[in-house]
Amino acid sequence: MVSWLSQLHFFVSLAHFLPQLSVQPSSQPEPERGLQPPPLFQLPLPTQDPSETHQQTQLRSELQLSESNPDHQHQAKPVWIRQRRLLLFLGFSFCAATLGLICYMYKNPQNRSNNQEGTETPCLSPACQWASARLSSSADPFTQPCDYFLFTCGSDRLSPDSGGGGRQRGQGIPGHPQNRRGNAVWPERRGRSKEIEDRGLREDKILNRKTVLLQYLREILESNDRPGNTAVQKAKGFYHSCLDTKSIESAGAEPFLTLIQKLGGWAVSGQWNQTDLNSTLSLLMRDYATFPFFNLYVGKDPNDIARGTTKRYIQIDQPDLLIPIEWNSKTHKSQAKTQTLRPFLASCQRYLALLGAPPSSSMIHVGTFISLSSELAVAAAPLHYRLSKGQLYQRMTIKELQSQAPAIDWLGCLQAAFRPLSLIEDDPVLLHNLPYIVQMSRIIGKWLNKHELSTSGPLHTYMVLNLLHTLTPALDSRFSETAESLSAALGNTEEVAPRWKDCVLETERGFELVLTDLLSERTAHREAEEIIQNIFSSFKSKLHELKWTDQESLQFVMKKVQSLIPRLWTTKKSSSEAEIDLLFSKVHCRPNPPKTHLSSLNSSWKQTAPLTLSPVCFQVTVSTHSFFSNYVQLLSLWQRRWRKLLTEETEAVDILSVTPFLRGNELLFPMGMFVPPLFHPTYPRAMNYGVMGFLIAKDILHLILPDIYSQSQTVRAVGDCVWAHYLTVTEKAGRGGVFSLTAAQQQEAWVQYSALQIALQAYHQSLKNHPRDTSISGLSHTRLFLTSFSQVNCDSDPYHESMPLEPSFLITVICAKSDLCPTSLQCPNKTQQHSLQTC
Structure with a gap:
């Protein structure tokens, strides 16, 4: 079929041989007339043939020449009169043919599609080449429409009869974001069971935006650009040390055992200096982001937000208890799950065995740890209950908190966690479960006064095992496998994340500013x-x-x-490379904190040897073969982020x-x-x-x-x-039984x-x-x-x-x-x- 442009060329060529006269001269050129497609299809017109373009240009030149020569117009006027009927006929024919062709094209989508395809300017960038391969490997809704009728989002989740069939788009395509079996994009962990693999494949039918972002950050961390930027190289070095599982496995538990000695030893290992509870707790909060007895973070008060204030406060919450607990809605108390106590006990014994504890004494330490954990669990409450009781965002000063829960040196611990910021007793904090904090203080006081347990140090063991939980990602696979076994015993069927994903997340925790800058650079x-x-x-x-x-x-x-x-x-304020480098290279010294004496402290404490909080100088150094030491530094970087949040008004990205x-x-x-x-x-x-x-x-x-x-x-x-x-x-x-939609x-x-x-x-x-x-x-x-x-x-x-x-x-x-x-x-x-x- 002759296209409408070809017919337009025919009439223009025919008109070219007729006398070129205008009815009325004009000083302004007539606007160019063109056929405009409907607003929904503002597409470029197909490319014209060069000969047609040349003839149209010549035609416009001769038209302009005729307009600029009145004498020529006057002489040709009789010719115009004689040929008026012919021109009218040709004009009407041209309009009818053009309108007919337009109607035909827009009434025949298949024909219009065929005419348009192949005429568009191709995109040849590397990203487009990848996208082209992806499109060619996937089902096309216009060439394979049946594939789009046969399954629902999430497979058989909603449909009462989940028969159907069809193949999932992207399944089996190497490198496809929805296909974790494409090794170029989704490296799999070895030894995973077939059941987990099948579940993961089903879940990968859902395109997860968070996973796409993590994959992109992974590519940034694994790239070789910007070799001169020290902060970027430290972030990449941390990431690669996380991937170096060979070095992590060969180190075993030794890095953690060495760290315990710095904390004054441990009764489980037979050497313990009977360090002071609050001194050890301050060290755990300051250097290792570990909070055994309560949780600590920084945030806003919703009541302030309603009033237009954006100040941030130190917020104190109940801890993430290691022991599995459940809520009793009748007694309104939490309790340890009896059916999970056996696997929890087994996991605790396994941890102590990995740390070299003698089998003869490990059961005693495990028993006291579970007993203390169970007592603390009773005072914990789920969020919905605390919300109904108005226990969230309770404001009080540090001094008032000290009087409510005297077993914890609150000012000393908070000063350690937020150094070098200066805190005083009158500074406000927000509590999210004051009844738990009060009961926790009583439980600690009771266990401190149990003289028969003074040599076994149950509170110290409780803190050490919480520290082990914090540092498990930096230890060899035996520790993570123990945690995974307990999780599976508790009924958690969540798929284990691949190592690279965990490493990207851990890198972001400490080097957020670096990755933000790199992402912004590429956005x-x-x-x-x-x-x-x-x-x-x-x-x-x-x-x-x-x-x-x-x-x-x-x-x-x-x-x-x-x-x-x-x-x-x-x-809002972008940091230069030099500023970021300086942030991750300068030395941070934490001075020796002053000894705080509060009259409200419990005088019945057993005064054991306090840990010496000597001035600690911190410099970000990354070892390519010691992920454990890198991870410990990451925890300090994480704490620094908290201090920054408490003092800055701007919202971090x-x-x-x-x-x-x-x-x-x-x-x-x-x-x-x-x-x-x-x-x-x-x-x-x-x-x-x-x-x-x-x-x-x-x-x-x-x-x-x-x-x-x-x-x-x-x-x-x-x-x-x-x-x-x-x-x-x-x-x-x-069919019968087809359900209607819910709201x-x-x-x-x-x-x-x-x-x-x-x-x-x-x-x-x-x-x-x-x-x-x-x-x-x-x-x-x-x-x-x-x-x-x-x-x-x-x-x-x-x-x-x-x-x-x-x-x-x-x-x-x-x-x-x-x-x-x-x-x-x-x-x-x-x-x-x-x-x-x-x-």
């Missing part, structure tokens, strides 16, 4: 800001399309939305955050969202909008959903419409369908403003958008459990309106096809 800020703004603008347009209960409801939601400022979440959140009137999008393979500045915009645009829109809708759901009638109607599509196309509508499922179906619409609208608006876009595999822009979206699969977020169908099926719903898609979606395996309405 395409301009492209990320652009897609954020465009999606947010499209989201606001979507709100006007919804059916609201009344006009006031729309105004209420729009007023809230209009007040929001969406932006990329980055550090959370490098591991992967979803947007609201802070005041700001809608902040973390940098960790915009990483490959989900987003890349060299990708075609169609690909970025189809993947990241959809995720951004979905996140925004979830944040605003409570207001929309309560004020709009559309959520339920659209959710049911999408579900009706699914039942019809999968031929489940006529949560209706909401999620509406959220994801609306997010796809918002992202598609934003992309088409982007094409309208900037018509140029590249493509991959010769796909038309809209087809590339939808194909890229189909690979997102079920994104791992708190709401994916509520999605009643495979998100890629939403393409079928979108394509129910035939002029939206480059080709119709028909599954030849289906004997029954229906004309579906637009949701």
